Amino acid sequence: MAKEGVKGQNIIFCPNCGENKVLNMDGASSLALFLLGCVLFLFIVTIPVAIGIWIYIYRKHKKGSRKRQFSCQACKHTFFVEADTASKYDEAIK
Structure with missing residues (x-):
């Protein structure tokens, strides 16, 4: 559902509104998972x-x-x- 005359990337669009202003959140979720793992590891070791x-x-x-x-x-x-x-x-x- 690509819009005509849209500036920027034309590969990934929001399925709800069709805008192309999207952000990849893979890094943030990986970082959050990594930090959670570190905290759990510290509790498992220090207790x-x-x-x-x-x-x-x-x-x-x-x-x-x-x-x-x-x-x-x-x-x-x-x-x-x-x-x-x-x-x-x-x-x-x-």
């Missing part, structure tokens, strides 16, 4: 990694070999002490 890190941190804190931080009141020096020593300290100052 198991985050869960693994949480499990590691939980197990590390649960073990009891966790060091506790202390601060000297005289010189303000901070240092770490093993958990069993810290629990003995807690019992001694009660």
Whole structure:
């Protein structure tokens, strides 16, 4: 349904109105699909990694070999002490 005397391309026309001012949207849909794939891939990869890190941190804190931080009141020096020593300290100052 080509119109006579129309400037521009004469290959593809709108099936509704017959205009030749059309735009190829293949690139946009491919880009959108690619970006969606990237986002899904990031979620699929990062969520198991985050869960693994949480499990590691939980197990590390649960073990009891966790060091506790202390601060000297005289010189303000901070240092770490093993958990069993810290629990003995807690019992001694009660």
